[in-house]
Amino acid sequence: MNTCQIILQKPEETALYLGSVRFFKHLIVSIIFIIIFGLLAAVIILAAENNEKSAEIYELNQTLISFGIDVNEPVNTISNGDGQFSIEDEQPVIDSEPEPPAEPPIYLPEPITEPDPEKSPWIELFPHLYSDYIPPANFMDDSGFIYLTFDDGPSRYTGDILRYLQLHDIPATFFVMPDDTEAGKNFLNTMLDRGHEIGVHTMTHVYNDIYASVEAYLEDFNDAWNLVYEQTGYKPYLFRFPGGSINDYNFYVRTDIINEMTRRGFVYFDWNVDSRDALDASWTEMYNTVLNETAEVPRAVVLFHDRPGGYNTVLVVEDIIKALLADPANYIFSAITRETRPMQF
Numbered sequence: 001m002n003t004c005q006i007i008l009q010k011p012e013e014t015a016l017y018l019g020s021v022r023f024f025k026h027l028i029v030s031i032i033f034i035i036i037f038g039l040l041a042a043v044i045i046l047a048a049e050n051n052e053k054s055a056e057i058y059e060l061n062q063t064l065i066s067f068g069i070d071v072n073e074p075v076n077t078i079s080n081g082d083g084q085f086s087i088e089d090e091q092p093v094i095d096s097e098p099e100p101p102a103e104p105p106i107y108l109p110e111p112i113t114e115p116d117p118e119k120s121p122w123i124e125l126f127p128h129l130y131s132d133y134i135p136p137a138n139f140m141d142d143s144g145f146i147y148l149t150f151d152d153g154p155s156r157y158t159g160d161i162l163r164y165l166q167l168h169d170i171p172a173t174f175f176v177m178p179d180d181t182e183a184g185k186n187f188l189n190t191m192l193d194r195g196h197e198i199g200v201h202t203m204t205h206v207y208n209d210i211y212a213s214v215e216a217y218l219e220d221f222n223d224a225w226n227l228v229y230e231q232t233g234y235k236p237y238l239f240r241f242p243g244g245s246i247n248d249y250n251f252y253v254r255t256d257i258i259n260e261m262t263r264r265g266f267v268y269f270d271w272n273v274d275s276r277d278a279l280d281a282s283w284t285e286m287y288n289t290v291l292n293e294t295a296e297v298p299r300a301v302v303l304f305h306d307r308p309g310g311y312n313t314v315l316v317v318e319d320i321i322k323a324l325l326a327d328p329a330n331y332i333f334s335a336i337t338r339e340t341r342p343m344q345f
Protein backbone atom coordinates (compact mmCIF):
# COMPACT_ATOMS: atom_id res chain seq x y z
CA MET A 1 0.00 0.00 0.00
CA ASN A 2 1.21 3.33 -0.98
CA THR A 3 -0.41 5.21 1.68
CA CYS A 4 1.36 7.77 3.47
CA GLN A 5 1.16 7.07 7.16
CA ILE A 6 2.02 9.57 9.74
CA ILE A 7 2.97 7.87 12.83
CA LEU A 8 2.75 10.01 15.86
CA GLN A 9 5.22 8.50 18.12
CA LYS A 10 5.67 9.50 21.69
CA PRO A 11 9.23 10.69 22.06
CA GLU A 12 11.27 8.30 24.04
CA GLU A 13 11.91 9.18 27.66
CA THR A 14 15.26 10.79 27.70
CA ALA A 15 17.67 9.21 30.05
CA LEU A 16 18.74 11.20 33.13
CA TYR A 17 22.40 12.05 32.95
CA LEU A 18 24.49 15.15 33.43
CA GLY A 19 23.64 17.58 30.63
CA SER A 20 20.58 15.66 29.44
CA VAL A 21 17.26 17.40 28.81
CA ARG A 22 15.73 15.54 31.77
CA PHE A 23 18.58 16.69 34.00
CA PHE A 24 17.95 20.35 33.16
CA LYS A 25 14.21 19.91 33.71
CA HIS A 26 14.82 18.61 37.26
CA LEU A 27 17.35 21.30 37.93
CA ILE A 28 14.91 24.12 36.98
CA VAL A 29 12.07 22.68 39.08
CA SER A 30 14.39 22.32 42.09
CA ILE A 31 15.60 25.93 41.80
CA ILE A 32 12.02 27.21 41.66
CA PHE A 33 11.14 25.24 44.85
CA ILE A 34 14.23 26.53 46.64
CA ILE A 35 13.33 30.14 45.79
CA ILE A 36 9.74 29.72 46.98
CA PHE A 37 10.78 28.14 50.30
CA GLY A 38 13.46 30.76 50.77
CA LEU A 39 10.92 33.55 50.39
CA LEU A 40 8.47 31.88 52.76
CA ALA A 41 11.14 31.44 55.42
CA ALA A 42 12.20 35.08 55.12
CA VAL A 43 8.63 36.28 55.58
CA ILE A 44 8.14 34.11 58.68
CA ILE A 45 11.40 35.29 60.30
CA LEU A 46 10.61 38.98 59.63
CA ALA A 47 7.14 38.65 61.07
CA ALA A 48 8.51 37.07 64.25
CA GLU A 49 11.09 39.83 64.70
CA ASN A 50 8.46 42.48 64.19
CA ASN A 51 6.34 40.90 66.88
CA GLU A 52 9.21 40.98 69.32
CA LYS A 53 9.83 44.69 68.58
CA SER A 54 6.16 45.55 69.13
CA ALA A 55 6.26 43.83 72.49
CA GLU A 56 9.39 45.79 73.42
CA ILE A 57 7.82 49.09 72.34
CA TYR A 58 4.67 48.27 74.26
CA GLU A 59 6.70 47.52 77.38
CA LEU A 60 8.65 50.78 77.00
CA ASN A 61 5.45 52.75 76.53
CA GLN A 62 3.97 51.23 79.65
CA THR A 63 7.04 52.31 81.61
CA LEU A 64 6.79 55.83 80.23
CA ILE A 65 3.09 55.99 81.02
CA SER A 66 3.81 54.87 84.60
CA PHE A 67 6.11 57.91 84.89
CA GLY A 68 3.29 60.10 83.70
CA ILE A 69 4.78 60.71 80.26
CA ASP A 70 2.43 61.12 77.34
CA VAL A 71 3.73 58.59 74.81
CA ASN A 72 1.73 60.18 72.00
CA GLU A 73 3.41 63.51 72.50
CA PRO A 74 6.60 63.83 70.45
CA VAL A 75 9.40 64.66 72.88
CA ASN A 76 13.08 65.27 72.29
CA THR A 77 14.97 63.04 74.61
CA ILE A 78 18.57 62.01 74.75
CA SER A 79 19.96 59.02 76.54
CA ASN A 80 22.73 59.65 79.01
CA GLY A 81 23.95 56.11 78.49
CA ASP A 82 22.62 54.40 81.58
CA GLY A 83 19.06 54.04 80.51
CA GLN A 84 18.04 57.42 81.92
CA PHE A 85 16.48 59.89 79.55
CA SER A 86 16.62 63.63 79.88
CA ILE A 87 14.63 66.25 78.07
CA GLU A 88 16.81 67.96 75.51
CA ASP A 89 14.61 70.99 74.93
CA GLU A 90 14.00 73.41 77.79
CA GLN A 91 10.68 72.73 79.44
CA PRO A 92 8.50 75.38 81.10
CA VAL A 93 9.47 75.76 84.76
CA ILE A 94 6.65 74.79 87.09
CA ASP A 95 6.53 76.68 90.39
CA SER A 96 6.89 74.30 93.27
CA GLU A 97 4.57 76.50 95.34
CA PRO A 98 1.49 77.33 93.27
CA GLU A 99 -0.28 80.63 93.87
CA PRO A 100 -3.19 80.24 96.28
CA PRO A 101 -6.47 80.21 94.34
CA ALA A 102 -7.99 83.67 94.03
CA GLU A 103 -11.29 84.21 95.77
CA PRO A 104 -14.18 83.70 93.39
CA PRO A 105 -15.93 86.71 91.88
CA ILE A 106 -18.59 88.22 94.08
CA TYR A 107 -21.89 89.93 93.53
CA LEU A 108 -21.58 93.56 94.52
CA PRO A 109 -23.91 96.50 94.28
CA GLU A 110 -23.07 98.99 91.56
CA PRO A 111 -23.64 102.72 91.85
CA ILE A 112 -27.34 103.26 91.43
CA THR A 113 -28.01 104.96 88.12
CA GLU A 114 -31.18 105.56 86.16
CA PRO A 115 -32.85 102.14 86.47
CA ASP A 116 -33.23 100.20 83.27
CA PRO A 117 -36.72 98.60 83.29
CA GLU A 118 -35.43 95.87 80.99
CA LYS A 119 -32.81 94.85 83.51
CA SER A 120 -34.97 95.47 86.55
CA PRO A 121 -38.53 94.33 85.90
CA TRP A 122 -39.19 94.56 89.65
CA ILE A 123 -38.46 98.26 89.79
CA GLU A 124 -42.06 99.15 90.65
CA LEU A 125 -42.03 96.95 93.74
CA PHE A 126 -41.06 98.42 97.14
CA PRO A 127 -39.65 101.71 95.84
CA HIS A 128 -38.14 102.57 99.26
CA LEU A 129 -36.25 99.27 99.53
CA TYR A 130 -32.69 100.42 98.79
CA SER A 131 -29.48 100.36 100.76
CA ASP A 132 -26.88 103.12 100.95
CA TYR A 133 -24.03 100.61 100.76
CA ILE A 134 -21.27 101.46 98.30
CA PRO A 135 -18.51 98.88 98.01
CA PRO A 136 -15.08 100.29 98.91
CA ALA A 137 -12.48 100.70 96.19
CA ASN A 138 -10.46 98.04 98.02
CA PHE A 139 -11.62 95.63 100.64
CA MET A 140 -9.53 95.50 103.78
CA ASP A 141 -6.91 92.79 104.25
CA ASP A 142 -8.66 90.63 106.80
CA SER A 143 -6.53 87.52 106.82
CA GLY A 144 -6.59 86.05 110.32
CA PHE A 145 -10.01 87.57 110.98
CA ILE A 146 -12.90 85.58 112.39
CA TYR A 147 -16.44 86.73 111.79
CA LEU A 148 -18.89 84.95 114.08
CA THR A 149 -22.36 85.08 112.57
CA PHE A 150 -25.68 84.04 114.12
CA ASP A 151 -28.73 83.35 111.97
CA ASP A 152 -32.44 83.11 112.78
CA GLY A 153 -32.52 85.22 115.99
CA PRO A 154 -33.72 86.70 118.18
CA SER A 155 -34.61 83.60 120.13
CA ARG A 156 -34.74 82.45 123.75
CA TYR A 157 -30.95 82.05 123.57
CA THR A 158 -30.08 85.50 122.23
CA GLY A 159 -29.48 86.82 125.73
CA ASP A 160 -26.97 84.06 126.48
CA ILE A 161 -25.13 84.57 123.20
CA LEU A 162 -24.97 88.33 123.75
CA ARG A 163 -23.68 87.78 127.29
CA TYR A 164 -20.83 85.51 126.15
CA LEU A 165 -19.85 87.93 123.41
CA GLN A 166 -19.83 90.80 125.90
CA LEU A 167 -17.86 88.79 128.45
CA HIS A 168 -15.04 88.32 125.94
CA ASP A 169 -15.51 91.66 124.20
CA ILE A 170 -16.20 90.10 120.83
CA PRO A 171 -18.23 91.78 118.10
CA ALA A 172 -20.36 89.54 115.90
CA THR A 173 -22.96 89.71 113.15
CA PHE A 174 -26.61 88.70 113.50
CA PHE A 175 -28.71 87.85 110.44
CA VAL A 176 -32.08 88.30 112.01
CA MET A 177 -35.66 87.18 111.69
CA PRO A 178 -37.24 90.11 113.51
CA ASP A 179 -40.42 89.54 115.44
CA ASP A 180 -43.05 91.99 116.52
CA THR A 181 -42.42 91.69 120.24
CA GLU A 182 -40.93 93.99 122.82
CA ALA A 183 -38.29 91.39 123.70
CA GLY A 184 -37.32 91.01 120.04
CA LYS A 185 -37.08 94.75 119.64
CA ASN A 186 -34.89 95.03 122.77
CA PHE A 187 -32.53 92.37 121.54
CA LEU A 188 -32.03 94.08 118.18
CA ASN A 189 -31.26 97.37 119.91
CA THR A 190 -28.89 95.70 122.35
CA MET A 191 -27.04 94.15 119.41
CA LEU A 192 -26.52 97.52 117.79
CA ASP A 193 -25.68 99.26 121.08
CA ARG A 194 -22.94 96.73 121.74
CA GLY A 195 -21.30 97.16 118.35
CA HIS A 196 -22.65 94.07 116.65
CA GLU A 197 -23.83 94.23 113.05
CA ILE A 198 -27.35 93.35 111.95
CA GLY A 199 -28.21 91.91 108.58
CA VAL A 200 -31.57 90.71 107.31
CA HIS A 201 -32.16 86.96 107.14
CA THR A 202 -35.85 86.51 106.45
CA MET A 203 -39.28 87.06 107.91
CA THR A 204 -40.76 83.58 107.48
CA HIS A 205 -37.89 81.22 106.64
CA VAL A 206 -40.29 79.10 104.57
CA TYR A 207 -38.11 78.07 101.63
CA ASN A 208 -40.95 77.07 99.33
CA ASP A 209 -42.62 80.44 99.77
CA ILE A 210 -39.72 82.86 99.65
CA TYR A 211 -38.01 81.16 96.72
CA ALA A 212 -41.23 80.78 94.73
CA SER A 213 -40.41 83.94 92.73
CA VAL A 214 -38.43 87.17 92.85
CA GLU A 215 -41.58 88.99 93.97
CA ALA A 216 -42.14 86.53 96.82
CA TYR A 217 -38.55 86.91 97.98
CA LEU A 218 -38.70 90.71 97.84
CA GLU A 219 -41.96 90.73 99.78
CA ASP A 220 -40.53 88.60 102.60
CA PHE A 221 -37.29 90.60 102.66
CA ASN A 222 -39.16 93.88 102.66
CA ASP A 223 -41.22 92.83 105.69
CA ALA A 224 -38.11 91.88 107.67
CA TRP A 225 -36.12 94.93 106.57
CA ASN A 226 -38.98 97.28 107.46
CA LEU A 227 -39.45 95.73 110.89
CA VAL A 228 -35.76 96.07 111.74
CA TYR A 229 -35.91 99.70 110.65
CA GLU A 230 -39.09 100.34 112.65
CA GLN A 231 -37.67 98.76 115.79
CA THR A 232 -34.17 100.21 115.66
CA GLY A 233 -34.03 103.08 113.17
CA TYR A 234 -31.21 101.19 111.42
CA LYS A 235 -31.39 100.27 107.73
CA PRO A 236 -29.44 97.04 107.18
CA TYR A 237 -27.36 96.77 104.02
CA LEU A 238 -26.30 93.17 104.72
CA PHE A 239 -28.34 90.06 104.21
CA ARG A 240 -28.01 86.32 104.25
CA PHE A 241 -30.15 83.92 102.25
CA PRO A 242 -31.99 81.26 104.25
CA GLY A 243 -30.14 78.07 103.28
CA GLY A 244 -27.26 80.12 101.82
CA SER A 245 -27.13 81.65 98.37
CA ILE A 246 -27.02 78.23 96.72
CA ASN A 247 -29.64 75.86 98.05
CA ASP A 248 -32.09 73.25 96.83
CA TYR A 249 -34.99 75.71 96.65
CA ASN A 250 -33.70 78.75 94.76
CA PHE A 251 -32.20 77.22 91.62
CA TYR A 252 -34.59 78.91 89.17
CA VAL A 253 -34.78 82.31 90.85
CA ARG A 254 -31.35 82.60 92.38
CA THR A 255 -29.66 84.77 89.76
CA ASP A 256 -32.65 87.07 89.35
CA ILE A 257 -32.97 87.57 93.11
CA ILE A 258 -29.25 88.26 93.51
CA ASN A 259 -29.24 90.71 90.60
CA GLU A 260 -32.30 92.53 91.91
CA MET A 261 -31.00 92.69 95.49
CA THR A 262 -27.60 93.81 94.26
CA ARG A 263 -29.24 96.45 92.09
CA ARG A 264 -30.92 97.75 95.23
CA GLY A 265 -27.56 98.06 96.97
CA PHE A 266 -27.73 95.05 99.30
CA VAL A 267 -24.80 92.70 99.76
CA TYR A 268 -25.06 89.10 100.92
CA PHE A 269 -22.72 86.91 102.91
CA ASP A 270 -22.54 83.13 102.94
CA TRP A 271 -19.97 81.39 105.19
CA ASN A 272 -16.93 79.16 104.93
CA VAL A 273 -17.06 77.52 108.36
CA ASP A 274 -20.26 75.76 109.39
CA SER A 275 -20.67 74.85 113.05
CA ARG A 276 -23.41 72.40 111.98
CA ASP A 277 -25.57 73.47 114.88
CA ALA A 278 -28.57 73.53 112.54
CA LEU A 279 -28.02 69.79 112.09
CA ASP A 280 -28.19 69.34 115.88
CA ALA A 281 -24.50 68.53 116.04
CA SER A 282 -23.12 67.49 119.41
CA TRP A 283 -20.96 69.75 121.57
CA THR A 284 -17.84 67.82 120.56
CA GLU A 285 -18.66 67.86 116.87
CA MET A 286 -19.29 71.61 116.86
CA TYR A 287 -16.20 72.37 118.91
CA ASN A 288 -13.91 70.29 116.69
CA THR A 289 -15.50 71.41 113.43
CA VAL A 290 -15.23 75.14 114.12
CA LEU A 291 -11.67 74.98 115.48
CA ASN A 292 -10.38 72.69 112.73
CA GLU A 293 -12.07 74.47 109.84
CA THR A 294 -11.12 77.94 111.09
CA ALA A 295 -7.47 76.88 111.15
CA GLU A 296 -7.68 75.81 107.50
CA VAL A 297 -8.96 79.05 105.96
CA PRO A 298 -7.25 82.44 105.61
CA ARG A 299 -10.26 84.20 107.11
CA ALA A 300 -13.33 82.64 108.64
CA VAL A 301 -17.00 83.50 108.40
CA VAL A 302 -18.48 81.09 110.94
CA LEU A 303 -22.12 80.03 110.78
CA PHE A 304 -23.99 79.62 114.07
CA HIS A 305 -27.69 79.76 114.79
CA ASP A 306 -29.59 81.70 117.38
CA ARG A 307 -32.75 79.65 117.33
CA PRO A 308 -35.17 77.96 119.73
CA GLY A 309 -33.53 74.54 119.26
CA GLY A 310 -30.05 75.96 119.66
CA TYR A 311 -29.20 74.81 123.18
CA ASN A 312 -25.97 73.14 122.06
CA THR A 313 -24.86 76.39 120.42
CA VAL A 314 -25.14 78.20 123.73
CA LEU A 315 -23.28 75.39 125.51
CA VAL A 316 -20.35 75.38 123.10
CA VAL A 317 -20.01 78.93 121.82
CA GLU A 318 -18.08 80.29 124.79
CA ASP A 319 -15.69 77.34 124.78
CA ILE A 320 -15.03 77.90 121.09
CA ILE A 321 -14.41 81.61 121.72
CA LYS A 322 -11.97 80.81 124.55
CA ALA A 323 -10.08 78.28 122.42
CA LEU A 324 -9.83 80.69 119.49
CA LEU A 325 -8.66 83.53 121.78
CA ALA A 326 -5.96 81.24 123.21
CA ASP A 327 -4.83 80.09 119.79
CA PRO A 328 -1.26 81.13 118.88
CA ALA A 329 -2.62 82.22 115.47
CA ASN A 330 -3.75 85.46 117.18
CA TYR A 331 -7.10 85.62 115.48
CA ILE A 332 -8.92 88.93 115.31
CA PHE A 333 -12.66 88.88 115.97
CA SER A 334 -14.74 91.35 114.03
CA ALA A 335 -18.29 92.08 113.01
CA ILE A 336 -18.78 92.25 109.25
CA THR A 337 -18.12 95.79 108.09
CA ARG A 338 -18.53 97.70 104.84
CA GLU A 339 -14.84 97.07 104.20
CA THR A 340 -15.19 93.30 104.54
CA ARG A 341 -14.88 91.43 101.28
CA PRO A 342 -18.12 89.44 100.92
CA MET A 343 -17.89 85.70 101.50
CA GLN A 344 -20.07 84.11 98.87
CA PHE A 345 -20.44 80.50 97.71
Ligand SMILES: [Zn+2]
Pocket residue numbers: 151152201205242243
Ligand atom coordinates in the same frame (compact mmCIF):
# COMPACT_ATOMS: atom_id res chain seq x y z
ZN1 LIG B 1 -31.77 80.48 108.73
